[in-house]
Each structure stands twice: as C-alpha cells, then as structure tokens.
Amino acid sequence: MYAKYLKELITKKRGLGGVERVALTEECSAMLQNKSPPKLKDPGSFSIPCHIGALFIDKALCDLGASVSVIPLSIYKKLNMGELKCTTITLQMADHSIKYPLGVLEDVPVRVGKFYIPVDFVVLDIAEDNQIPIILGRPFLHTAGAVIDVKKGKLTLTVGDDKVAFSLSHEMKSSMQEVSCSLIAFNAKLPNSYSRNLSNNALGLKGFAGDDDPGDAVDASPKVGTRDSVLEGTGFGAPDR
Numbered sequence: 001m002y003a004k005y006l007k008e009l010i011t012k013k014r015g016l017g018g019v020e021r022v023a024l025t026e027e028c029s030a031m032l033q034n035k036s037p038p039k040l041k042d043p044g045s046f047s048i049p050c051h052i053g054a055l056f057i058d059k060a061l062c063d064l065g066a067s068v069s070v071i072p073l074s075i076y077k078k079l080n081m082g083e084l085k086c087t088t089i090t091l092q093m094a095d096h097s098i099k100y101p102l103g104v105l106e107d108v109p110v111r112v113g114k115f116y117i118p119v120d121f122v123v124l125d126i127a128e129d130n131q132i133p134i135i136l137g138r139p140f141l142h143t144a145g146a147v148i149d150v151k152k153g154k155l156t157l158t159v160g161d162d163k164v165a166f167s168l169s170h171e172m173k174s175s176m177q178e179v180s181c182s183l184i185a186f187n188a189k190l191p192n193s194y195s196r197n198l199s200n201n202a203l204g205l206k207g208f209a210g211d212d213d214p215g216d217a218v219d220a221s222p223k224v225g226t227r228d229s230v231l232e233g234t235g236f237g238a239p240d241r
Contacts (some may be wrong), residue, residue: 043150046168047132051111059132062146062155066137071121072128075101079230081108084123091122099124110140113164115157117144 028175047059049059055078068091076084084103092101105121145158153168 040151043153046124046153046155048112048155048166048168050135050136052108052134053081055079057134061132061135062141062148063135063137063160064148066135067139068122069107069119069137069140070135070220071123072088072133073123073125074122074128075107075133076121079105079108087122089122091124092112099126110136112144112157113166115144115159117157117159117162 001035045061045063050060052075055075068089070091082105085106087101087104089101091101095100101122101124103123105123107118108121109116110119111117117140119136121134129213140146147156147158148154149156155166157164157166167190
C-alpha cells in the first residue's frame with residue numbers, strides 16, 4: 001500500500017490533496033520511526049542429551065563451528081565399536097594448536113530422542129571433559145535436519161516426516177559452574193626459620209629473626225596449577241560457557 005502510494009506520487013499520477021491516512025506495514029513503520037530491535041545477551045553454547053550404544057551422554061555440544069564430530073580416546077575405548085579407520089586429516093583448534101587424530105570411527109549410531117543418526121567420529125587422544133565429553137559438528141546437524149532457533153532456545157531435528165524438538169532455553173541460560181582447584185607445590189623443604197617467618201608474616205609481625213640469614217635462603221616460589229589451565233589443552237575449549 002505504502003509502496004503504491006509513493007509510486008503514484010513520484011509518477012505524478014496522484015496529488016497530495018488534503019489530509020489522507022496511509023496504512024504502513026510493520027517493517028515500513030519501524031524503518032521510518034528508526035526503531036531497532038533490543039539487544040540481547042550472548043546465549044552461550046548449547047548441548048543436547050544423546051545415547052551412543054549403552055553410554056548415555058547428558059551434554060553433547062552442538063557446534064556449527066566444527067567441521068567434524070569429535071570424541072576423546074577414553075570414550076572410544078568405552079564404546080568398543082570396532083577399529084578406527086586411518087586418516088591423514090589434521091585439526092586446528094580454537095587456540096590455533098594442531099591435533100593429529102588417531103583415526104575415524106565411522107557410522108556410529110547416535111540416538112537423539114527417537115532418532116538414530118549415523119555419525120563419523122574423529123578420535124583424539126585428549127583428556128575427557130567431564131561436563132561436555134563429545135562434540136557434534138556440522139555433518140551431524142546436517143544429517144539430522146537440525147533447525148536452530150537461537151532466540152527461542154529451540155532445536156528441532158527432522159528425519160523424514162517425523163520431528164523432535166528440544167528446549168534449549170535452560171541449557172543456554174544456565175552457565176556451567178567451574179570448579180577451580182589450585183595446587184601449591186614448593187621446590188624444597190622449608191627450614192624452620194623460614195617457616196617461622198611465614199607464620200609471623202601471616203600474623204602481621206615484623207622484625208623477626210632470620211631476615212638476613214643467607215643460610216635460610218631457599219627457592220620456595222610456588223607453582224600454581226588450575227583446572228582452567230588443564231582444560232585449555234583438551235581442544236574442547238570453553239562451550240560458550
């Protein structure tokens with residue numbers, strides 16, 4: 001209606017005349033009023049439950065950024081689904097490190113809801129992530145006819161005429177809680193005077209004996225390791241967690 005009105009004005013087939021009301025579509029109204037949709041937060045990555053043989057996986061990461069589906073060596077051993085097929089592919093991780101797969105496990109039936117989806121898994125010798133142990137990449141999502149509505153938090157899989165939908169709202173809104181555990185290891189046994197110094201420091205005391213005693217010097221620099229630093233080497237990275 002609005003486009004027709006403008007066309008008639010431009011071609012001089014219609015005069016402005018008096019007061020006239022023109023109905024605008026929602027899109028035209030938003031454009032003329034310079035309205036933009038409200039900004040939304042990052043929903044994070046999302047996962048779905050699935051079964052592989054007798055193994056139940058509560059959270060399998062659905063990753064449109066992954067060109068292959070990945071499982072760690074430990075899960076491959078649990079599945080006991082035959083030998084790996086040799087491969088010459090290499091994988092570049094998000095941190096740009098290069099991983100060399102042990103092989104490919106072909107045509108693994110992954111049960112998602114009532115569907116069995118055949119998946120080729122690339123097996124990597126990496127530590128198993130307790131929260132998200134496997135990655136389902138684009139080939140899986142393509143085969144399963146996945147339609148993802150990020151705003152509504154809904155994933156729909158279509159096989160033939162059948163569909164199954166998963167509500168991802170809870171998964172996407174609830175961030176996983178990271179359990180951080182730090183370990184402090186000293187390089188040498190501390191002499192008694194150094195231990196007393198540490199105790200006095202904790203109590204806020206100054207002027208204690210042994211400050212200038214070179215014989216008490218020791219390399220006691222703490223080495224701190226965190227769970228996060230270990231996770232960086234898994235290749236799974238953090239699942240928009």
